[in-house]
Amino acid sequence: MAYSITELCEGCTACARLCPVAAIAGTPKGMHTINPKRCVECGVCARACTKSAVADAAGNPLPRVPRKDWPKPAFAAENCSACGICVQACTAGALAISLPQFRGDLRVSAYLANEKKCVGCALCAQDCPMDAIRMQTPEVAA
């Protein structure tokens, strides 16, 4: 099952630009569609849609969420093995492995290097084999 886009879509392209798995196709001002084979139901498109034109797998329309309220990954460095699975999963390019602090420093770990790029898809947290990533909404973090 996958998310879908309803006729309310006005073709603003916001969802297609943010989709972390490039599952959304469409032309500007034209109706967009979601490739069901690729959709991972992360909900990023729904949160970004000003027209609430995205419906979940059951067909329920989903509300827009202001960007400041999107969830962000929080890292438990002590659990991280720096295996890079999250960095690869993050197509937005928001994550990186930290640099060594001195020559021979092996205590490096994944971190949110570019918060602005993060779309809150949670693919990093889902893929992390070490459970080192938790998604947090901003109020929880605060």
Added chain:
Amino acid sequence: MYTPRYAKINLSTGEIAEHPISRTYYEKYLGGKTLAARLLLDLMPSGLDPLAPEAVVVVNTGPLNGTGAPCSSRFNLSFKNVLTGGVASSNCGGSFGVMLKKAGFDGLIITGAAEKPVRIEALDGELSIIDAADLWGLDCEETQEKLPKAYGKLVTGPAGENLVRYAGLASGERMAGRCGPGAVFGAKKLKCVTAYGTARPYVAQPEKYHKYVQEWVRFVKNHSMTGDALPHYGSAGLVSKANASHALPTLNFKYGHDDLADTVSGETLAETRLTRNSGCVSCPIRCERRVMLDGREVKGPEYETVGFFGPNIGAHDLDAICRLNYVCDILGLDTISAASTIAYAMELYEDKGVDFGVRFGDVSNLEEILRKTALREGIYDELANGSKWLSEKYGGEDYAIHAKGLEMASYEPRRSVGMGLGYATSNRGGCHLNGGYLALLESVGVLSVAPQKPRSKGELAVFMQNALEAVSAAGCCLFSAQTFVPDIFFKLGPHHWVTRLVGKIFTLAGPVLRLLMAAGPLLRLNTLYILPHAQALRLCTGLPVFTGAFLRVGERSYNLERLFSVREGVTQDSLPGRVTRTPQVPGDPSTVVPLEKMLPVYYKTRGWKDGVPTKRTLKKLGIES
């Protein structure tokens, strides 16, 4: 019941079809190079030229790829060996294997040849053949930059396009270097395979598996080799160890020790050039070196590359080694075969005056020569055929350092005779990893199992070969097998009496190993400390893969690959005269590889007659030839 998904692509006709894998095949061969060897035997007509259009190449993954298990990003290519004419398997890290699985495929079987350059794209469970005229002629780096960043990529470079016999394939900055897969792609006019998708690889018991993976990652991180030595110094850290035990090939394997080796060691690299370490996706070891070259960060050299572009050609310029490593990578050349062929050419000049413009100690023109070799320009057309071909034309077979046609790796077998046996018997040719990597137990590891004595080496080689084959079939990196040597020995150090005693005991291990291997699937004891991959495979596949069954998978692999080579007429398990006849220390006969003493024991342990698996052995393993 789950079975892996394979598809067959015929580039001549453009036909794409599913290739069903039976449950029996899955249970017996799992995946990776074991299943690929079976498919090669089934699907490839015998007697074909490795570069013929009908030649089959299997690109596949193992069950653990993409599941989060440590070091589980390795994928495999199996095909007919361009250098030896026997079987070939080439293994590579990077993200391609993981992405192929996420794209919904466990393996691709490619046959036929396109008329114009093409690429194969695996997207969300669908395959397509796309024109790639715009990519043909570009180097590995440029090609990958032109493709979408998120895709897993497997590309051939100029060397492959020009059918250099030791051309490799690049995936990111990792290389499937050995045996000439780049040339096979080039002959098929296949520039690259790309993959992308979001499917989740199959795991039979997700919760238990997830928990086990976490334990396994912690175990790997806490082991002295995988958690400390390899992350600090990479594989290049072995230079000083090999040099200390006189097992570092020097001046085309004339000697095993170089007084200046420290100037190019992994320690020196870490202290003077390393910017950080990195790794393949899902690997907690992170052995990859990152170094600066012309103002930007690139992949640093591995042990083999350091050894072969360093002491083995009489050079000690670490900057040049980093540069030549990078040049080989973007051209799509196997650094081992390329550098070893150059070392042979250097000696050929000294011995017979045949001049390819290369001299011991001089690295100044090697970048240019590598580029000319990749393009097969002028006299370098001949250098592109490898050292076996050259020695057949110009002579000097004794110092053409290859086995079956594939250049040997950077471990001097005269101070690591088990490794010598491995080189000789390795199905794909002179390969340390396919050969069982006994150097780890003889010359570069913490244990020292009588490096110059043949006793028990036959059994040890069989045991290690089977274990490493099974690790590859699982989809894991062989560095994850470094934890097979218990951490306690690293803590005690190589000179502690306990470590030395255990090394001595291992020289008597032959009968015990034979017994263990005969027990086969009855061996069920399995923990993190004893073949951790087996338990991961159990939880991932749902199959009863315990220690014995796991080793059997490796044994099937070795026998299947041997069957393929025998069918193609490649059976001779031999080594060059330099290592079997000329003592490394003049006048000391213990410094040669006593191959004739080890081979009979090896064959007996394997259940082979004159290098050929017997019907009884195949029946025991359930292999139908």
